[in-house]
Amino acid sequence: IADEKKPDKWVFSTCGYCGVGCGLYIGVKDGKAVYTKGNPKHFVNQGTLCPKGLSEHQMINSPHRIQTPLIKRNGELQSVTWDEAFTKVSNEFKRIQKEHGNKAVSVIGTGQFLTEEFYTLGKFVQLGLRTNNYDGNTTLCMASAVMGYKQSLGSDGPTSSYEDFEHADTIFLVGANIADNHPILTLHVNKNPKKKVIVIDPRASKTSQMADVYVPVRPRTDLALYNGLAYIVLEQGWEDEGYIKANTNGLKELKKHLQDYPPQEVANITGIDVKTLYELAREFVSNEKVITGWTMGINQSFMGTDTVSAIINLHLLTGHIGREGTGPFSITGQCNAMGTRETGFTSSLPGYRNYGDEKALKEYAQIVNVPQDIIPRERGYKYAEIIDAIDRGEIKALWITATNPLVSFVNQDKLRKTLAKLDLLVVQDAFLGDTAQIADVVFAAATWGEKEGVYTNSERRCNKANKAVEPIGEAKSDFDIIIEFSKYFEGVNEMLFPNWSEPRDAFEEWKKVSKGQLCDYSGMSYELIEELGGIQWPCNEEHPKGTKRLYSSDTPFRTADKKANLVCAEWYPMAEPVSPEFPVILNTGRTVEQWHTRTKTRDIAILDNLAPEAWVDISPIDAQKLKVKSGDRMSLSSPRGRVDDVIVRVTSSVREGTVFVPFHFNEQLVNTLTNESFCPKSGEPNFKQTAIQLHSVEVP
Ligand code: SF4
Structure with a gap:
């Protein structure tokens, strides 16, 4: 930093964007915030920041700030x-x-x-x-994670620590595009030299590029997948009997319920072949330390709460909870x-x-x-x-x-x-x-x-x-x-x-x-x-420096009898199935350069230059059918409305019959299309599956 620009002071603080919670310093000169830099001593980010964190001070002086009531x-x-x-x-x-x-x-x-x-x-x-x-x-x-934790473990509360990503033998990332949405969390995954990363997602997001195994599950079938994996674990006798007996209720009922999820049936629903299902189940049991991280791909669903419980079931059946390198870990969105x-x-x-x-x-x-x-x-x-x-x-x-x-x-x-x-x-x-x-x-x-x-x-x-x-x-x-x-x-x-x-x-x-x-x-x-x-937390007399993970021997489950519930979670077909009129599934989400509805990030030039408008990711097959190429503009419609002038990105990261559009942009307001179906237990919207129609523009 040039002498004349050097801040008068650096103020210790924490990033105010996402739930990763990076430590940083705000540089102040003449009463104005002029720099942001990572805190090298902070465990979470060790000095690093993503583009939003690095430019956060610019948000304070946005021309769209409200200065008076x-x-x-x-x-x-x-x-x-x-x-x-x-x-x-x-x-x-x-x-x-x-x-x-x-x-x-x-x-x-x-x-x-x-x-x-x-x-x-x-x-x-x-x-x-x-x-x-x-x-x-x-x-x-986050509501589905809250209610899933409650119905399975008796209370809300993410079980694990970032450190567990550093210790795990196998890391499952399900419906979690951490490379875009929790970028600094990847630091902890990458610090783990022995890890195997398995990414389960209908979209081959940036996170799938970190994966040893990428599992392209069909949209909204993850609950069936987890029930299928639990079926295989029990069928093969791979469960941790001692853990289940000492710490859970509901095994008998779950076993009966899972009879509806034999491997071939699950393969038909999810699009994942039977051999891969057995391999995934084996991954869950053949290592001591297995952790699952999930975010909006699981939560933002009309079956969100029960999908969370299906993931937790698998951790309870295998005893992968409450120990270093383990746990069903919901990664939060906002700071x-x-x-x-x-x-x-x-x-x-x-x-x-x-x-x-x-x-x-x-x-x-x-x-x-x-x-x-x-x-x-x-x-x-x-x-x-x-x-x-x-x-x-x-x-x-x-x-x-x-x-x-x-x-x-x-x-x-x-x-x-x-x-x-x-x-x-x-x-x-x-x-x-x-x-x-x-x-x-x-x-x-x-x-x-x-x-x-x-x-x-x-x-x-x-x-x-x-x-x-x-x-x-x-x-x-x-x-x-x-x-x-x-x-x-x-x-x-x-x-x-x-x-x-x-x-x-x-x-x-x-x-x-x-x-x-x-x-x-x-x-x-x-x-x-x-x-x-x-x-x-919890931080008290017993744990004066806090607690790394929940549900080890000194933090019992929060149910009446201190045992976790194995939940019979039922899979349903999509809330809004595709039809001849609306044959494509729309998935929405975020990109690393913008924050939510862009109130904070739209006036930050570096972020706006990197991601100035919404785009639609479309598969090469669909692009060919519609005769569009990257850089063209197209429209999208659903029974609720229409969005025009969305730039096309042809990419094999989305499968045929599906598209992805980021939701940040009010100019191409993709939530015009999304449907009003909600998880009945959590009230969380089913943002990630909307039946839509694509409208190509004339290609010269
Ligand atoms: Fe902030 Fe999240 Fe980026 Fe860290 S990863 S700097 S908390 S937005």
């Missing part, structure tokens, strides 16, 4: 004071709740918040506004998807307490000193159910924080019409994205680098993110916004946030709330987190 007047968003914005929203919330009941106000949160912010928001919404119609955008990416799962108020109460558990309710009420009867007894609507309730006219106000459904949710045309039915749409965000533009009121939020708190990464490691610069304009941290907004509701601030003035106040309460739970933070402090380079 805004209210829509005469169809235009106009700058107002914080008092005007808070007064308008609080008055409207009070009116709507008086006329239509508390639950007519709903909130959609985000895995972009810091843990302190999400805990504070959940507490305010559920105990202050008294509505349980509250969910997070994490339901679009703090895990933090939202722990602090809860969505699929569970804070600290993974169950809604129906009166003892847990009482305990929580006592810790935070609130009347027990104001704590909800049951979960409210999930994300998609909130949207449906708005459509029916049952929900009248929606407060969205740090997420952009007008790019990320399914069936965009319908969503836009539904949101127009609201009496009040409030968006709290740092960027004027697509959803913020249609809001009635916008709360101007600070972003990464302008605020402090904790993110939990995929391996349960709590990392500290620090404030390097002051929030832009009049923007406030999300913590400050919630605390100040709560003062507009009589008695709420005093009851819920007495004397809270900084995120540390929320963190200290959260430590008490989590004490004794699986996600125990009681042994942590901000200082210790920084000193140790992150701490994996």
Whole structure:
């Protein structure tokens, strides 16, 4: 760095994009963030960063930052004071709740918040506004992993550590394109000299190029594949009888259930021949250390929860869990998807307490000193159910924080019409994205680098993110916004946030709330987190430096009898089968250069130059049939809409009859096409299989 550009100081922090959780430093000069560099001492990334992390400081000064609160007047968003914005929203919330009941106000949160912010928001919404119609955008990416862990192991919580990728003999990556979506995680896979990597994915993504074996399973047949592998393990007597007997329930029922998944039947469903199925099953049992990593290819499915359980079944049958180099490991998407799962108020109460558990309710009420009867007894609507309730006219106000459904949710045309039915749409965000533009009121939020708190990464490691610069304009941290907004509701601030003035106040309460739970933070402090380079929960007196992996002998399963459940998971054909009119399967996903709906990355020149627009990956056979070549433009349609002007990339990475399009781009809004089918247990959308039609353009 040239002398005149050298930062005045480097601020210790953590990347705010994906769930890998890389440690970094933010370079600050004259009060502005000017550099980002990797932290060489941080276990997660050891000094490396992906292109997004390296350019993260540029996001802070984006021209699309919202600098003041805004209210829509005469169809235009106009700058107002914080008092005007808070007064308008609080008055409207009070009116709507008086006329239509508390639950007519709903909130959609985000895995972009810091843990302190999400805990504070959940507490305010559920105990202050008294509505349980509250969910997070994490339901679009992680909910199936949460519910799968719960039904199999008794609680949410990824089992393993990144270190386990370094120790495993065999690494299965299923529906996980880590090369694009968790790039620094590949560091840990590549550090393992003896590993065998098996990639199971309908698409030969960049990750398949790391594989020793690539298994091109048919779209949405992974649940049948895992049932088939479990069948073979039991048929061959390869199971770990001792482990099963001591640690699981349900073997008899599972054996009966698996009779529907003999190898030939599974081969017919998955497209994987019988010999390969036996080889895959053997891979699972012939080595001591086997780990499975999965992400959205598994979670974003109408069978997501049960597919997760089918993967966990195989680990339980073979005893590959709770030991070094093993485990069914769900890799999270957003920087703090895990933090939202722990602090809860969505699929569970804070600290993974169950809604129906009166003892847990009482305990929580006592810790935070609130009347027990104001704590909800049951979960409210999930994300998609909130949207449906708005459509029916049952929900009248929606407060969205740090997420952009007008790019990320399914069936965009319908969503836009539904949101127009609201009496009040409030968006709290740092960027004027697509959803913020249609809001009635916008709360101007600070972003990464302008605020402090904790993110939990995929391996349960709590990392500290620090404030390097002051929030832009009049923007406030999300913590400050919630605390100040709560003062507009009589008695709420005093009851819920007495004397809270900084995120540390929320963190200290959260430590008490989590004490004794699986996600125990009681042994942590901000200082210790920084000193140790992150701490994996549970962290308490017994485990003062955290815990590398769950479900070893000292962390039993969280079921009543401390035994895991072998789950009978049923495979179903696709939610939206192809037809003569819509004969192609659309798969959507991400690319390493962009982040989600591009609110954060679109103004970063280096990222935008690398990936400026959406594209469609199409197989050479389909390209020939349609007479298109790489560089041509084409249209895609489904029963829900049409997307035009998408550039063609002919590639053998997708199989005949399937295409892949990244979902980041609002110019080619691929979620116009996606369908409204959801996992009934988790509420997660089935983003990855939509029946579509391809429309070629004239080729000269
Ligand atoms: Fe940030 Fe994820 Fe890239 Fe690491 S891999 S620098 S956490 S986006």
